[in-house]
Amino acid sequence: MSDASVPAASDFIKDFITEDLKSGRFKEVHTRFPPEPNGWLHIGHAKAFGIDFGMAEQFGGKCNLRFDDTNPEKEDIAYVESIKRDIKWLGYDWEDREYFASDYYEYLYGLAVKLIKKGSAYVDDLSDQETREYRGTAVPDKNNITITPPGKNSPFRDRSVEENLDLFARMRAGEFGDGEKTLRAKIDMAHPNLVMRDPVMYRIRRVPHYRTGNAWCIYPMYDFQHPLSDALEGITHSLCSLEYEIHRPLYEWFIREAEVFPSRQIEFARLNITRTVLSKRWLLQLVTEKRVSGWDDPRMPTIAGMRRRGYSPEAIRDFISRIGVAKTDSFVDIQFLEHCLREDLNKRANRVMAVLKPLKLVIENWPAGKVEELEAVNNPEDPAAGTRKVPFSGELWIERDDFQEVPPPKYFRLFPGSMVRLRYGYIVTCTGFTKDPASGEITEVRCTYDAETKGGNAPDNRKVKGTIHWVSAAHAVTLEARLYDYLFLSERPMEVPEGKTWMDDLNPASLESLPNAKGEPVLANAKSGDRFQFERLGYFSVDPDSKPGKIVVNRAVSLRDTWAKIEKKNG
RNA sequence: UGGGACGUAGGCAAGCGGUAAGCCAUCAGGUUUUGGUCCUGACAUUUCGCAGGUUCGAAUCCUGCCGUCCCAGCCA
Numbered sequence: 055m056s057d058a059s060v061p062a063a064s065d066f067i068k069d070f071i072t073e074d075l076k077s078g079r080f081k082e083v084h085t086r087f088p089p090e091p092n093g094w095l096h097i098g099h100a101k102a103f104g105i106d107f108g109m110a111e112q113f114g115g116k117c118n119l120r121f122d123d124t125n126p127e128k129e130d131i132a133y134v135e136s137i138k139r140d141i142k143w144l145g146y147d148w149e150d151r152e153y154f155a156s157d158y159y160e161y162l163y164g165l166a167v168k169l170i171k172k173g174s175a176y177v178d179d180l181s182d183q184e185t186r187e188y189r190g191t192a193v194p195d196k197n198n199i200t201i202t203p204p205g206k207n208s209p210f211r212d213r214s215v216e217e218n219l220d221l222f223a224r225m226r227a228g229e230f231g232d233g234e235k236t237l238r239a240k241i242d243m244a245h246p247n248l249v250m251r252d253p254v255m256y257r258i259r260r261v262p263h264y265r266t267g268n269a270w271c272i273y274p275m276y277d278f279q280h281p282l283s284d285a286l287e288g289i290t291h292s293l294c295s296l297e298y299e300i301h302r303p304l305y306e307w308f309i310r311e312a313e314v315f316p317s318r319q320i321e322f323a324r325l326n327i328t329r330t331v332l333s334k335r336w337l338l339q340l341v342t343e344k345r346v347s348g349w350d351d352p353r354m355p356t357i358a359g360m361r362r363r364g365y366s367p368e369a370i371r372d373f374i375s376r377i378g379v380a381k382t383d384s385f386v387d388i389q390f391l392e393h394c395l396r397e398d399l400n401k402r403a404n405r406v407m408a409v410l411k412p413l414k415l416v417i418e419n420w421p422a423g424k425v426e427e428l429e430a431v432n433n434p435e436d437p438a439a440g441t442r443k444v445p446f447s448g449e450l451w452i453e454r455d456d457f458q459e460v461p462p463p464k465y466f467r468l469f470p471g472s473m474v475r476l477r478y479g480y481i482v483t484c485t486g487f488t489k490d491p492a493s494g495e496i497t498e499v500r501c502t503y504d505a506e507t508k509g510g511n512a513p514d515n516r517k518v519k520g521t522i523h524w525v526s527a528a529h530a531v532t533l534e535a536r537l538y539d540y541l542f543l544s545e546r547p548m549e550v551p552e553g554k555t556w557m558d559d560l561n562p563a564s565l566e567s568l569p570n571a572k573g574e575p576v577l578a579n580a581k582s583g584d585r586f587q588f589e590r591l592g593y594f595s596v597d598p599d600s601k602p603g604k605i606v607v608n609r610a611v612s613l614r615d616t617w618a619k620i621e622k623k624n625g
Numbered sequence: 626u627g628g629g630a631c632g633u634a635g636g637c638a639a640g641c642g643g644u645a646a647g648c649c650a651u652c653a654g655g656u657u658u659u660g661g662u663c664c665u666g667a668c669a670u671u672u673c674g675c676a677g678g679u680u681c682g683a684a685u686c687c688u689g690c691c692g693u694c695c696c697a698g699c700c701a
Contacts, residue, residue, distance in 0.1 A: 192628090
């Protein structure tokens, strides 16, 4: 978490920043988080802006939010709203520093003109196809080594400054068709680094922009725009992911040529997590093809999906800080994320009893019609959470899994003749059960209770190994419980086997809905977003689909389940 | 026959020439009215991708090799 209780581990970015401050390269730390509003933020972005905001915070600096919106074809205002909401929810604050690259178009245009005047940029008439051919390409050979021959200069490369100025002005004025001309940086068509071979700075696109409308028909490219936007905002450290490493020379070239504030770009490895996918393109496809209910489907690794599922911002931030920052390509086990959630919710979530798959338990010797109010602890990890009353009666719902006609080895719950404790209730002895002769399904379990054991205490110190949860049938609140499993079957869904598509790897059982779960009465008043631990089951949150009288809960994560492991081991 | 990076345990990750932190996972115990939590212990000891070299001493420095990732948008 962001608080001082967890000392942040050392990392190479911090080392660089410390050096820069010491050497006087920079006097302060000012970072930025530059999302493109073309999709919803996911946990991978959370790592990125956790680093951006976190570095600023640790060095007493600032972090801007800047929408990197220079591609009108993909961007939308709706994404801007979702992005802002998600960053805020995670607890980061950009104060009044909310910027848009699209607000810098005039400034950027001016710098482009400056480069033209210096002879460092030119208007090119090559088509996109020709541009590609002239650049030269990386070609995989039989040894899987790639070679790239030098590129060729465009025949328009040596136009005069005057001609370039005139042409560029006319590009802006809309005299040319889409793709007819580009503005290119004049660097080196034989450069070993492909991105340095006269990169395109501006392209013509007659597409209305969600913020600038039809004001522009030329749009700046990332490589040109980003360093100059950073400069304008006085960004000292421009932190980004590894794939931009190869762009750094270009980032620095534009700073030099435009003679602007020299921000330092530092790259770190992006996050990968097992059994899910962190690619906007794939996530978008899951949404558009309706494989999930939307960007905020609780199975999605989006911030919104995780929020809806029941993840706390604290757990996510803790996870982000614990995985560290490095340059090694990493693939973090999703169980680590789940661990962080359990650790947080264990301390904070109130306990409550709920039965997912109900089975009737009848207490034969319970006085007819009698109801008792039993006291239950809200959170054993937090005495301040207090206690609550839970109604107890002669007919209860228990978990179907907590009764076995023929118990497996070491099973210490209910089976004929066994003795178990009903949590906070009484110790009962199983006297029998009834079974549907046709289906073989257990329809009811019967038992007797020991009146001396109220609250679950055994005055004679007898050992009762099993304690199970329950809900009084007459007082139960019916819940719809949605249980989630991993979205993908394989650990690394990006590695698609021959002849398959990544969609083939989707887990068909990633959602199981139990419409007839039973919860104790306090759940009737639960509000959307509330998080609970359902004892012995897991952490659940109340879904926004809930309506009065129809509570829907999402299982965020199950409790660690040692019994499941034993069962698995025994086959 | 290109360029840029990265290789420390099953997964993350510290380590910055002085003799391999920590976390997740796993395994073995203990406590327990959640088979949860918590606690204890095990888990790289001719070992830091491999091979040489420098050094009293190397995961750390040098050389060579191997492996993996990124770059062929007028996307970001």
